[in-house]
Amino acid sequence: MTNPTQSKIGKPRVIILGAGPAGLAAAHTLTRSGQAEVTVIERAAQAGGNSASFTIEGVTCDYGSHRFHPAAEPEVLADVKELLGDDLLLRPRHGRIRLGGKWIHFPLKLTDALMRLPKPFALSLIGDMVLKPFRKKPTGAETFSTVLYNGLGPTISNHFYFPYVRKLWGLEPEKLAVTLAERRVGSGSVGKIVMKMLRLMPGLRSETGGRFFYPRKGFGQISAAMQESARSNGAEFLFNTEITKITRDGTRITGVTIRDGDSEKQLTGDLILSTIPLTGLTRLIDQPPAKVVEAARAIRFRGMILLYLVLETDQFTEFDAHYFPEASIPISRMSEPKNYSASSEPKGITVLCAELPCDPGEKWWDMSDEELGREFTGWLGQLNLPVTVPVRRCETRRLSHAYPVYDIEFQSRVDVVDEWLLGLDGLLVFGRQGLFAHDNTHHAFAMAYGAADCIDAKGQVDRDKWRRYREVFATHIVED
Numbered sequence: 001m002t003n004p005t006q007s008k009i010g011k012p013r014v015i016i017l018g019a020g021p022a023g024l025a026a027a028h029t030l031t032r033s034g035q036a037e038v039t040v041i042e043r044a045a046q047a048g049g050n051s052a053s054f055t056i057e058g059v060t061c062d063y064g065s066h067r068f069h070p071a072a073e074p075e076v077l078a079d080v081k082e083l084l085g086d087d088l089l090l091r092p093r094h095g096r097i098r099l100g101g102k103w104i105h106f107p108l109k110l111t112d113a114l115m116r117l118p119k120p121f122a123l124s125l126i127g128d129m130v131l132k133p134f135r136k137k138p139t140g141a142e143t144f145s146t147v148l149y150n151g152l153g154p155t156i157s158n159h160f161y162f163p164y165v166r167k168l169w170g171l172e173p174e175k176l177a178v179t180l181a182e183r184r185v186g187s188g189s190v191g192k193i194v195m196k197m198l199r200l201m202p203g204l205r206s207e208t209g210g211r212f213f214y215p216r217k218g219f220g221q222i223s224a225a226m227q228e229s230a231r232s233n234g235a236e237f238l239f240n241t242e243i244t245k246i247t248r249d250g251t252r253i254t255g256v257t258i259r260d261g262d263s264e265k266q267l268t269g270d271l272i273l274s275t276i277p278l279t280g281l282t283r284l285i286d287q288p289p290a291k292v293v294e295a296a297r298a299i300r301f302r303g304m305i306l307l308y309l310v311l312e313t314d315q316f317t318e319f320d321a322h323y324f325p326e327a328s329i330p331i332s333r334m335s336e337p338k339n340y341s342a343s344s345e346p347k348g349i350t351v352l353c354a355e356l357p358c359d360p361g362e363k364w365w366d367m368s369d370e371e372l373g374r375e376f377t378g379w380l381g382q383l384n385l386p387v388t389v390p391v392r393r394c395e396t397r398r399l400s401h402a403y404p405v406y407d408i409e410f411q412s413r414v415d416v417v418d419e420w421l422l423g424l425d426g427l428l429v430f431g432r433q434g435l436f437a438h439d440n441t442h443h444a445f446a447m448a449y450g451a452a453d454c455i456d457a458k459g460q461v462d463r464d465k466w467r468r469y470r471e472v473f474a475t476h477i478v479e480d
């Protein structure tokens with residue numbers, strides 16, 4: 001952008017779109033260093049995006065199971081530790097996955113898996129390992145399906161990954177791109193899965209192996225602490241604020257228009273950092289080229305309904321999360337928020353949170369909370385987890401942008417939009433929604449820190465440096 005409004009104290013003025021982890025981390029780092037004057041524009045009423053927390057009947061809940069992973073970049077982890085102090089707990093992972101009708105500890109533990117896996121399933125897995133060198137490779141273009149099948153074999157592909165991805169993305173594994181396997185499936189062979197299990201055994205385990213960080217007051221406490229840091233260092237936050245237009249003059253972004261009551265207000269600055277979905281961003285910018293509009297229209301995000309079942313009991317199970325790969329149960333995961341921070345408060349109440357991948361228009365999307373609550377208790381019964389305590393009620397939240405959909409054509413479409421956005425002066429795009437990246441919260445923080453590192457004292461972006469950062473971001477692997 002041009003600089004008609006360079007701040008009175010000579011710092012560049014930066015406008016950040018979106019107050020999720022990516023936008024907050026950018027505001028936090030830019031104001032802490034005194035590098036810029038910052039205004040954050042957020043459509044929602046609160047900060048934190050998909051990583052926020054809220055309370056239901058006194059129980060702190062997240063938007064589905066959220067853990068802060070020890071794999072975070074050292075700078076990011078150090079910052080989060082400093083911001084949260086003693087409130088950042090290091091907790092053992094204690095989940096279960098249903099495989100072949102049996103509950104197995106998750107993350108997988110070698111002895112538990114050996115003892116509990118149904119015999120035919122275990123034998124079939126061993127068979128896959130032995131026969132791997134002789135397995136006929138599928139012909140044709142590589143997809144998520146071929147890569148998984150070659151690497152992990154038919155048993156784990158057919159019983160775990162394939163039904164799970166059908167549920168998560170609503171697409172057949174053959175319709176999903178290889179990128180999904182690269183980004184989401186860290187262990188590409190049965191051997192690697194076994195090695196991962198070995199590394200969790202006592203004596204071989206690192207201090208954080210099989211553990212995760214979790215804030216005492218919910219995952220959203222991390223975002224809240226970043227927001228508070230930015231606010232106390234002078235950042236301005238505009239919540240409940242709708243962006244109506246982003247103006248440009250050729251390849252130069254000139255300002256952001258927001259709704260202000262019945263009228264509109266124009267904000268100008270030196271640079272816009274956008275962390276909102278790249279599809280929405282493209283719609284807001286003045287007249288993108290037709291091929292960009294067309295590509296953006298075809299890019300899809302997967303939605304999700306989160307069902308919160310309030311039960312009148314202290315605790316439903318001892319587990320933090322249950323994973324359901326099987327096709328017959330529409331939910332992909334269920335968590336019990338109180339178990340994440342080992343909280344015993346409030347007494348006599350617990351909440352179960354189910355993740356139901358679903359897009360607007362699908363049958364679940366328009367169901368009432370009562371109907372979804374009844375479905376949820378029914379699924380629990382099917383899973384041999386009957387609800388025998390009084391159900392107080394069910395509450396829901398709907399996420400329109402839960403997961404980027406990596407279908408076969410996604411990369412070419414994202415490239416068209418991304419290249420155009422990269423060519424606009426005065427604009428830098430990042431974050432999970434901005435880069436259509438299947439990333440964790442710590443990755444969103446790392447992107448924000450990278451972006452801040454590319455901005456000079458006049459608010460200009462070092463584009464070469466940014467391209468190098470982008471190459472690093474492309475190597476992020478999602479932690480589950």
Ligand SMILES: Cc1cc2nc3c(=O)[nH]c(=O)nc-3n(C[C@H](O)[C@H](O)[C@H](O)COP(=O)(O)OP(=O)(O)OC[C@H]3O[C@@H](n4cnc5c(N)ncnc54)[C@H](O)[C@@H]3O)c2cc1C
Nearest residue numbers: 018020021022043049050051064066067276431432440441
């Ligand atoms: C079910 C689920 C479980 C997850 N579990 C984990 C986990 O265990 N660990 C982990 O590290 N990560 C997890 N994640 C990922 C994590 O939620 C994201 O990585 C993180 O929230 C991304 O931050 P972001 O700021 O890039 O995007 P978001 O959190 O999506 O924030 C984007 C912000 O932009 C705002 N916005 C959008 N459009 C506009 C607009 N037009 N104008 C103004 N504002 C706008 C939104 O309201 C939102 O506040 C999970 C995600 C999901 C869906």
